[in-house]
Amino acid sequence: MDSTGRGWNESRIHRWLLKTLRPRGLAAEYGHDAATLSRVLRRPVVCVDQCIEGVHYLQGTSARLVGAKAAARALSDLAASAAQPRALLLSASFPPTAREPWIRAAILAVARAAREVDAELVGGDLACSVGPAVLAVTALGELGPGARAPSRDQVRAGDILFSTGPLGGSFLGRHLKIEPRLGAGRWLWQQGARAMTDLSDGLARDVARLAARSGVGIDIEHVPIHRDSRRASRRSGQSALEHALYDGEDHELVVALEPTLARRLAARSKIHAPGLTRIGRAYAGRGVRAPRSEDSESLQALDPRRGWNHGQP
Numbered sequence: 001m002d003s004t005g006r007g008w009n010e011s012r013i014h015r016w017l018l019k020t021l022r023p024r025g026l027a028a029e030y031g032h033d034a035a036t037l038s039r040v041l042r043r044p045v046v047c048v049d050q051c052i053e054g055v056h057y058l059q060g061t062s063a064r065l066v067g068a069k070a071a072a073r074a075l076s077d078l079a080a081s082a083a084q085p086r087a088l089l090l091s092a093s094f095p096p097t098a099r100e101p102w103i104r105a106a107i108l109a110v111a112r113a114a115r116e117v118d119a120e121l122v123g124g125d126l127a128c129s130v131g132p133a134v135l136a137v138t139a140l141g142e143l144g145p146g147a148r149a150p151s152r153d154q155v156r157a158g159d160i161l162f163s164t165g166p167l168g169g170s171f172l173g174r175h176l177k178i179e180p181r182l183g184a185g186r187w188l189w190q191q192g193a194r195a196m197t198d199l200s201d202g203l204a205r206d207v208a209r210l211a212a213r214s215g216v217g218i219d220i221e222h223v224p225i226h227r228d229s230r231r232a233s234r235r236s237g238q239s240a241l242e243h244a245l246y247d248g249e250d251h252e253l254v255v256a257l258e259p260t261l262a263r264r265l266a267a268r269s270k271i272h273a274p275g276l277t278r279i280g281r282a283y284a285g286r287g288v289r290a291p292r293s294e295d296s297e298s299l300q301a302l303d304p305r306r307g308w309n310h311g312q313p
Contacts, residue, residue: 008100010126016104021111023120025087035122037087043143045083049073053132057176063102065176066135067109072178073200074139075117076251079182080198082150082189083141088114090124091136098133110137117182146190154195155214157284160262165252165275167203168244169228175249184273188255191265195256202248203279204302208288210254217285219299224277226250241294246306256282 018031027038051070053059071088078085090110094103111121119139143149155161164181185196195214199206203223211218229240232247252275257265262278269276289299 007096008094008098008103008128010128012100013103013107013126017107020108021121023087023122025120026122030122032123035087035089037122037140039086041086041140041142042145043149045078045081045141045143045149046138047074047077047081047141048136048138049077051135051137053134055132061176063105064109066133067106068113069176069178070106070135070137071110071113071139072180072251074137075113075180075182076178076198076200078139078141079180079185080150080196080253081141081143082185082193082196083143084186085114085117085119085139085141085182087120087122087140089138089140090121091138092124092134093127093129093131094133095130096128106135110135117180147192148194150189150194150196152195152197152210152213153215155210155216155218155256155282156258157216157282158259159195159216159256159282160259160278161207161218161220161280161282162255162257162262162276163199163203163224163252163279164255164273165250165277166224166226166244167199167229167250167252168226168240168247169230169232170226170247170249172228172231174226174228178249178251180251181253181273184276185253185255187272188253188257188265191268192261193255193257197254199250199252199254200248202246202306203250203254204245204288204290204306205248207254208302210256211282211286211288214282216282218280218282218288220245220280220288220290220302221299222277222279223290223294224275224279225294239293241291245290245302254279
């Protein structure tokens with residue numbers, strides 16, 4: 001509802017948007033049916049991600065945090081693609097009882113997140129529907145000239161795997177304050193990383209996807225555990241290691257590097273990827289193994305079905 005007690009109104013929001021947002025880099029006036037970018041992108045990269053009430057955030061969460069998360073989820077996928085962000089689009093649906101100030105604040109948060117990474121919110125779509133609020137952000141990036149784009153199918157036997165930061169316990173609040181690893185992803189690709197993935201569904205599940213797509217086995221020999229994993233462990237009774245392996249929404253990157261490159265980059269990563277930590281290696285085989293416990297050197301096969309999977313009970 002707006003300040004007068006009425007439900008939100010698409011036309012009012014459109015009028016407000018035309019007065020409020022002034023995105024740069026458009027070849028036609030803002031507010032057209034489609035956004036025409038003024039620059040030519042070299043090797044464009046496109047991705048889309050959703051932020052759904054009741055799935056990715058709880059009812060009552062501030063609009064600023066929801067909008068920022070919606071943008072960051074898409075930007076994190078650009079990070080895993082080594083792309084530089086150029087523009088965002090927001091497609092959103094809200095129930096008729098949604099408050100208009102909340103909707104405006106969420107849109108502004110998406111626009112702010114775009115500008116923080118030198119991009120712009122250039123357009124989108126609004127709809128009213130019965131059901132939870134949904135914010136879907138499409139991110140447009142630019143890879144530019146250089147090596148082959150990173151992908152999930154380029155891990156090779158012998159490669160060393162790294163994580164850009166510690167993992168687990170994100171549901172204690174960190175899942176609403178995502179920091180896309182755009183600089184680290186770009187730098188690692190420029191240094192020779194050929195395979196990368198964003199950790200959104202849990203280390204175990206996302207690494208299993210890397211292994212399956214590349215046709216290799218992966219041993220996770222060390223799991224960097226976030227302090228939130230230990231806090232979560234005290235509440236849940238599960239180990240901190242389990243939280244780090246399966247919780248998801250860490251939005252760190254897992255990167256595969258050829259061994260010679262891995263040794264060379266380890267000493268140079270403090271500036272460009274300060275949280276970079278070796279987590280394991282790939283081998284000729286199948287499956288994913290991880291430590292049985294934090295203090296164990298013995299590895300056990302992981303169940304790739306654990307972690308987040310939409311539609312799975």
